[in-house]
Amino acid sequence: MSDRVKAKRLDGSIPVWRSLRFWQSAGQVGAAVGIAIALGVLGDNLLFNLEQIGIRLGFDFLGSQAGFTISDTILPYTPADSYQIALLVGVVNSLRVIGLGLILATAIGITAGMARLSANWLVRTIAQIYVETLRNTPLLLQLFFWYFAVFLALPNAASPLQILGWTLSSRGVTGWGLQMSSEFASLLAGLSLYTGTFIAEIIRGGIQSVPRGQGEAARSLGIKPLPTLWLVVFPQALRAILPPLANQYLNLAKNSSLAVAIGYPDLYAISSTTFNQTGRAVEVMAIVMVAYLVMSLSISLLINIYNRSIQLVER
Amino acid sequence: MKNPPASAPPPAIDRSPVRWLRQNLFNTWYNGILTLILGGFILQVFVAGLTWIATKARWAVISENLPLLLVGRYPAEQSWRLWLVLLLAIGLPVSIWGGKRRRSPGVGWIYAFCAMIGISWLLGGGFGLVPVENSLWNGLLLTLLAASLSTVLAFPLGVLLALGRQSSLPILRIACTIYIELVRGLPLIGILFMAQFLLPLLLPGDWRLDRLARAIAGLILFNAAYLAETVRGGLQSLPRGQIEAAKVLGLSAPLRLWLIVLPQAIRMVIPAIVGQFISLFKDTSLLALFALAELTGIARSVLAQPDFIGRYAEVYLFIGLIYWIVCFTLSQVSRQLEVRD
Incomplete structure (x- = not known):
């Protein structure tokens, strides 16, 4: 190494192309320019293409009359109402099926998860068959099955089936103060049974993650099996269960958009109709995106708050 | 040195079926009752199911449409091409694993590359073969093709996004994070909608x-x-x-990534990637909602045939079985991979 280079190193000035800071800032600038160019080209294409087909950007179409009927709504709605009211009906319908679906899927998942750990071979096997069958087939197919092969195949409204206080016919399901259309019932059944399989595996893993000694200690203190599970094992398992459970809740919320396949008017179905009538792909997609992100974020937020409240506090 | 204390032989384990029944089905009075009630119920369901399969179901809808469900409207006289494709596709994992075993991964990758070119040539035709338009590739063929193609092509993009999200450059990191979280926050049907109607714009x-x-x-x-x-x-x-050792050896950043980081990181997540493929395989059913006749889509067009109106249960159960066989097999593979590591 020559003396000149040595002298350079000693006084701390390294050549620009060998300095990490130079390359980092160059990378930053390069990345920024690259992203800006990509977005710019895409935006330019979008504006050009929209001009070609004669569509302006803007949300003014939301105020105009929707003109389509919605089969299933709890809000007052007529075809004379505007698109924004129709979309609101969609949001409420989505929330209705997501809310009930979360409760039902959790109940099914906990039952099946504990059943997989049962001492009873028959219970264990049935739970395993349920989990392995439903989670290895597509949800969309299950929805078609529930709708076309089960709920629409029920006897007609003149001679309905009566089971445990429920009245089932091809027109829908009523009972226990609830009234559900066939579409809603199929969607609810499909979503909660499908998500239930994933929740069952999470519950099983969570319970198995609690050291056996915990349950044995509780039993030797004379606590009965069921309270042992509920008061000792389950609260500890919950810490392992919650993060993956949150993921399944988000999946259920997102999967509720498959409602469009069986004609339940959820947010996505109504957005899709709105797009078909107005051709506003950008705006409709933006609405769908924002709505689902808000739903996802609220579910994550609620679970995070609950998760924080059950974490071990170490002193 | 003292002898170890003499120990009694282990108690004989009673393996008689009666004992198994006592332990697994009737160990307490409430388990006994549960077993009886559930057993009766299952027996009824089982008998009703078998009766339906044997007497009420009309399986002609499947037997007459089997080629349609499996390969769609791919011309029957060209079906030898699909058999070759199947052979080449089976060879893919064999060659890659085999190449690794023999410490010559290059051979495996060269085979994989040639096989992929061969598959696309055989499927699409041209260069001496009768061309077959992709609107004729339906059924299970399209399902498999869509799932494999989108996994293979998404892989490099996924790796780049993962590296970007880990990058020390804030702009790159934020951009990758926003993309990943936006896409993961949206339902797939929304992404497919964008791809159909927004992407062309x-x-x-x-x-x-x-x-x-x-x-x-x-x-x-x-x-x-x-x-x-x-x-x-x-x-x-x-x-x-691992990274520090590579730095000490004087490897430059790209070489560290290519030789040290990525091979190990990717090998660790192979079981998870198989799991990812399973859910993508199920998710391809959503293409049916965008007028593509993959397995679920072709099932709907079979159900629209005037001879088979209303045969929902038969068709959906049959294609459910196909999905199940593929997904269950793959999930067992993924479990094996996890155990071996």
Whole structure:
């Protein structure tokens, strides 16, 4: 190494192309320019293409009359109402099926998860068959099955089936103060049974993650099996269960958009109709995106708050 | 040295069926009652199911449409090409694993590359073969093709996104994070909608992608975000010492990534990637909602045939079985991979 280079190193000035800071800032600038160019080209294409087909950007179409009927709504709605009211009906319908679906899927998942750990071979096997069958087939197919092969195949409204206080016919399901259309019932059944399989595996893993000694200690203190599970094992398992459970809740919320396949008017179905009538792909997609992100974020937020409240506090 | 204390032989284990029944079905009075009630119920369901399968179901809808469900409207006189494709596809994992075993991965990758070119030539035709339009590739063929193609093509994008999210450059990191989280926050049906109707608006007007290409583009954009998170898991679980050792050896940053980080990180997440493929395989059923006749889509057109109106249960159960066989087999493979590591 020559003396000149040595002298350079000693006084701390390294050549620009060998300095990490130079390359980092160059990378930053390069990345920024690259992203800006990509977005710019895409935006330019979008504006050009929209001009070609004669569509302006803007949300003014939301105020105009929707003109389509919605089969299933709890809000007052007529075809004379505007698109924004129709979309609101969609949001409420989505929330209705997501809310009930979360409760039902959790109940099914906990039952099946504990059943997989049962001492009873028959219970264990049935739970395993349920989990392995439903989670290895597509949800969309299950929805078609529930709708076309089960709920629409029920006897007609003149001679309905009566089971445990429920009245089932091809027109829908009523009972226990609830009234559900066939579409809603199929969607609810499909979503909660499908998500239930994933929740069952999470519950099983969570319970198995609690050291056996915990349950044995509780039993030797004379606590009965069921309270042992509920008061000792389950609260500890919950810490392992919650993060993956949150993921399944988000999946259920997102999967509720498959409602469009069986004609339940959820947010996505109504957005899709709105797009078909107005051709506003950008705006409709933006609405769908924002709505689902808000739903996802609220579910994550609620679970995070609950998760924080059950974490071990170490002193 | 003292002798070990003499020990009694272990108690004989009673393996008689009666004892098994006592232990597994009737160990307490309430388990006994539960077994009886459930057993009776299952027996009834089983008998009703068998009766339905044997007497009431009309399986002609399946037997007459079997080729349609499996390969769609692919010309029957060209079906030898599909058998060759199947052979080449089976050879893919065999060659890659085999090449690794013999410490010559290059051979495996060269075979894989040639096989992929061969598959696309055999499927699409041209260069001496009768061309077959992709609107004729339906059924299970399209399902398998869409799932494999979108996994293979999404993989490099996913790795780049994962690296970007780990990058020390804030702008790159934020951009990758936003992309990943946006896509993961949206339902797949929304992504496919964008790919069908928004993507053509974002591309230059003279780029014409057909319906299938747009759908696969949607699957790729969707799958890349999920693969990125999987790969990131692998990157984060890599011990820091590996990178430090590579630095000490004087490897430059790209070489560290290519030779040290990525091979180890990706090997660690292979079971998770198989899991990802399973859910993508199920998710391809959504293409049916965008007028593509993959397995679920072709089932709906079979159900629209006047002879078989209303045969929902038969058709949906049959294609459910196909999905189940593929997914269950793959999930067992993934479990085996996990155990071996």
